[in-house]
Amino acid sequence: MSTSAHAAFRRLFHEIGTVDAVGVEERVAKFATRSIKKKSKLFGLKLAVTMVDLTTLEGKDTPGKVASLCQKAIAPHEGIDVPSTAAVCVYPAMVKHAKKHVAGTSVRVASVATAFPSGQAPLKTRLAEVRSAVADGADEIDMVINRGAFLSGEFSLVQDEIRQVVEACGSSTLKVILETSELETYDNIRAASFLAMQVLRPNDFIKTSTGKTSANATLGNNQVMLEAIRDFYFETGIPIAMKPAGGIRTAKQALQFLIAVKETLGDEWLNNQRYRFGASTLLNDLLRQIEKERSGNYQAPYYFSEAAESY
Amino acid sequence: MAAKTHKRQNSRATARPSVAQPRKSSRELIFGDLWEFDPAPETADPKLKPRYDLFINGEFTAPKSGKYFPTINPATEQKIADIALASPADVDTAYQAAQRAFDSVWGKMPGRERGKYIYRIARLLQDHAREFAIAETMNGGKPIKESRDFDVPMAAAHFFYHAGWADKLEYVAPGRSVKPLGVVGQVIPWNFPLLMMAWKIAPALAMGNCVVIKPAETTSITALKFGEILQEAGLPPGVVNIVSGAGETGAAVMNHPLAAKVAFTGSTEVGKIIMRSLAGTDKKMTMELGGKAANIVFDDAPLDQAVEGIVNGIFFNQGHVCCAGSRLLVQEGVAEAVLAKLKNRIKVLRVGDPLDKNTDVGAINSKEQLGKIRELVDSGVKEGAELYQSPCRLPAKGFFFKPSVFSNVTMSHRIAREEIFGPVLSVLTFRTVDEAIEKANNTPYGLSAGVWTDKGSRILKMSVELKAGVVWANTYNKFDPTSPFGGYKESGFGREGGRQGLLDYGKLI
Known part of the structure; x- marks a missing residue:
């Protein structure tokens, strides 16, 4: 790290404070000991369903695949009373197909953009991608930050780029992916959260990861970001929303993340304007648990549509 | 969780985010009842008895006076059981039994054999962990997650740690050898009833001492339940004696002439009374008293x-x-x-x-x-x-x-x-x-x-x-059996845990 990068980090840490990794992990371990039963479990599960950004981000995505994803998002399971998911999350080329299928429902269309997942394209190209996704009807844009610039201490560059994406978004909601696994430390995650929040609008999101690297959302990095959101809110009054993405596969995990929200940011963040899960397999596990609460029995995975696993 | 709140949630969940949120005058977070947790009570059976006798010479024994006192659940104020009240005569019987056990069995037993008993106690405590956690919570008022995740596992850890020392005492003080003191008298407080008992008994046994211990008046149940563990472990009679009661019983335990050492954990006020009463005797003492950290x-x-x-x-x-x-x-x-x-x-x-x-x-x-x-x-x-x-x-x-x-x-x-x-x-x-x-x-x-x-x-x-x-x-309240714990000034003297704690239960030769 060059001297100036070092100085930039020192200044930023001094301004926003640091994080003790051992302490964070102890704190989040307590969320995992909460015992959520009966009605409160059902409430949590349904709430989690409403927060899912049902995602498909594969090279092999087709309009057909996106159509069935949209159908799943609108009506996740027949026979039981479950809400729609918050959104579907797709690549820019799929936005117009998705938009067609969700028309007239509450399901929003989110598109990753800005040369997702690496962000390694010229800014002009990244902005053009955002504008085209918005023009195709994307309600939400999931961008990646310039991790290279961040790690070399060029914080104003990171913020300028986010600011330009905000502009390109128009009235669409923006989610800023920090890609926590590439930032490595909790100190950096907190720092990047602040850099992003300082140029975001109320209810824009910060998001943990792309799901395309080795490590994704954890209770630890979720907690560091929730605490950053809380501190920023106290400082400015601007509420920023949060989206952990990748790695949350089970209903049990989702409930633990929601407990973290409940105990860190409180009731006003327990809705899908302020909190989302970026996930695909999570939805069916949530449905399976909801069905279990209703009937008392676990159904085989193949009773749920779009199940990835089978016997 | 009312249906009303659920409905409110749903309507908000489907609403589109507005770009410009109205600024609130006060930036308060709301920790309300939007998502209230249902009760999640621990329901296993703690296997309690309606009446607990004294544990003397390996047997549960009625107190000579026939007197019992009630113990309650501080969370409900309801009685849980009757606890035997040990008189000075009962304490004397306990000391006689402990001295006999020390002279005839425990003091002579090779360390590797003593270690086996202590390991067995540790394992049995783990086997009965759930029961003990619930009993501890019912009698003392502490949250079940603490008794389950801290008190009971840590108590077992102390026995495991000290069991490991029992056959390695020649290494505890390099260049010197150590011998047990004899019978030790111990009085423990009500804040960590089982754990404090483990802190006291485990090093005493590892070093080859026998024990007369008095649990706190309000929290005797897990101590006396522990007597059942000792029986199950087949610990020779008299090695550990548990006498329940209040201040008078405690004074009898601290002042008994057969006590080679006394160990006390409790208030500074009571610690000072004990130290005064023992001044001039040759009893060793360790005191773990109050704090204002x-x-x-x-x-x-x-x-x-x-x-x-x-x-x-x-x-x-x-x-x-x-x-x-x-x-x-x-x-x-x-x-x-x-x-x-x-x-x-x-x-x-x-x-x-x-x-x-x-x-x-x-x-x-x-x-x-x-x-x-x-x-x-x-x-x-x-x-x-x-x-x-x-x-x-x-x-x-x-x-x-x-x-x-x-x-x-x-x-x-x-x-x-x-x-x-x-x-x-x-x-x-x-x-x-x-x-x-x-x-x-x-x-x-x-x-x-x-x-x-x-x-x-x-x-x-x-x-x-x-x-x-x-x-x-950058942390607080971390404990480990390997780490000595104890005070400066009026917080007491002597250490518990680690090599230092062990040495407080032996004499160097």
């Missing part, structure tokens, strides 16, 4: 984790912890921020039924203790400190006290000087490192302290300057 937060500390440590330091076990971080010393520049974060954190502490798995703060151990806490809190208010209490609702029955924080406290306030032994934190501020040290040490106690800073060299300096037996850095 300083938890010191510097302006470069990771604040959220410091707040977590502050909460853990003072609200763990309802603050019934001799090493509780009851004085928060916070550097002026971050005092406001720390206090704001602390208040938010306290809002989400769940206070209530100790048997509920989600309870963070349980019941105060006794009516008497609740009265003492109230009196000291009243004095804090009268002396002009500013009181903040959790907005939680307390159960109608049982002994409960809201998590409380006093700010604007000065060193001359009673709440800054006296041990409250409850969920009450006093917040003081400082400007420089030297002032922090001065304030931290300005107390008759010296059991523990906490330091929160990102600066490593400052941690090392503080650990030297603070007159406290334990100094935690």
Whole structure:
């Protein structure tokens, strides 16, 4: 790290404070000991369903695949009373197909953009991608930050780029992916959260990861970001929303993340304007648990549509 | 959770986000009942008996006087069982049995054989962990998650650790050899009934001593249940004797002529009485007494984790912890921020039924203790400190006290000087490192302290300057059987745990 990068980090840490990794992990371990039963479990599960950004981000995505994803998002399971998911999350080329299928429902269309997942394209190209996704009807844009610039201490560059994406978004909601696994430390995650929040609008999101690297959302990095959101809110009054993405596969995990929200940011963040899960397999596990609460029995995975696993 | 709130949730969940949210005048977070947790009580059977006798010479024995006293659940004020009241005559019988066991069996037994018994005790405690955790919570009022995740596993860990020492005593003091003392008399407090018992019994047994131990009057059940474990382990009769009772029984245990050593954990006040009564005898003593620990937060500390440590330091076990971080010393520049974060954190502490798995703060151990806490809190208010209490609702029955924080406290306030032994934190501020040290040490106690800073060299300096037996850095209330624990000044002397604790149960030859 060059001297100036070092100085930039020192200044930023001094301004926003640091994080003790051992302490964070102890704190989040307590969320995992909460015992959520009966009605409160059902409430949590349904709430989690409403927060899912049902995602498909594969090279092999087709309009057909996106159509069935949209159908799943609108009506996740027949026979039981479950809400729609918050959104579907797709690549820019799929936005117009998705938009067609969700028309007239509450399901929003989110598109990753800005040369997702690496962000390694010229800014002009990244902005053009955002504008085209918005023009195709994307309600939400999931961008990646310039991790290279961040790690070399060029914080104003990171913020300028986010600011330009905000502009390109128009009235669409923006989610800023920090890609926590590439930032490595909790100190950096907190720092990047602040850099992003300082140029975001109320209810824009910060998001943990792309799901395309080795490590994704954890209770630890979720907690560091929730605490950053809380501190920023106290400082400015601007509420920023949060989206952990990748790695949350089970209903049990989702409930633990929601407990973290409940105990860190409180009731006003327990809705899908302020909190989302970026996930695909999570939805069916949530449905399976909801069905279990209703009937008392676990159904085989193949009773749920779009199940990835089978016997 | 009302249906109404659910509906409100759904309508909001499907609404589109508005770009410009109206700014609220106050930036308050709402920790309300949108997602209330259903009760999650621990329901396993703690296998309690309606009446507990004394455990003397390997048998449960009725007290000679025939007297019993009731023990209650402090969370419900309902009676759980009758506990035998040991008279001085019963204590004498226990000492005779212990001396016989020491002379005939335990004192002569090779360490590797003693170790087997202690390992067996540790394993049996693990086997019965759930029962013990529930019994501990019912009798003492602590949250089930603490008895389940801390008290019982840590008690077993102490037996495991000391079992390992039993056949390695020739290495405990290089160049010297050690011998057991004989019979030791021990009196333990009510805040960690089973764990304190493990801290006392495990090193005594590993070294080859026999034991007469008295549990606290309000929390005798797990101690006497432990007698059942000793029977199951086949420990030779008389090696450990458990005599329940109140102050008179305790005095008999401490003053018995056969006691080669006495070990006491409890208040400084009672510790002083014991020391006076034993002056002039050749009994060895270790005392683990009160505390008024300083938890010191510097302006470069990771604040959220410091707040977590502050909460853990003072609200763990309802603050019934001799090493509780009851004085928060916070550097002026971050005092406001720390206090704001602390208040938010306290809002989400769940206070209530100790048997509920989600309870963070349980019941105060006794009516008497609740009265003492109230009196000291009243004095804090009268002396002009500013009181903040959790907005939680307390159960109608049982002994409960809201998590409380006093700010604007000065060193001359009673709440800054006296041990409250409850969920009450006093917040003081400082400007420089030297002032922090001065304030931290300005107390008759010296059991523990906490330091929160990102600066490593400052941690090392503080650990030297603070007159406290334990100094935690960027954490609080961490315990381990390998780590010696004990006090400076009026917090006592002698150590428990580790090699040092073991040596307090032997004589060097």
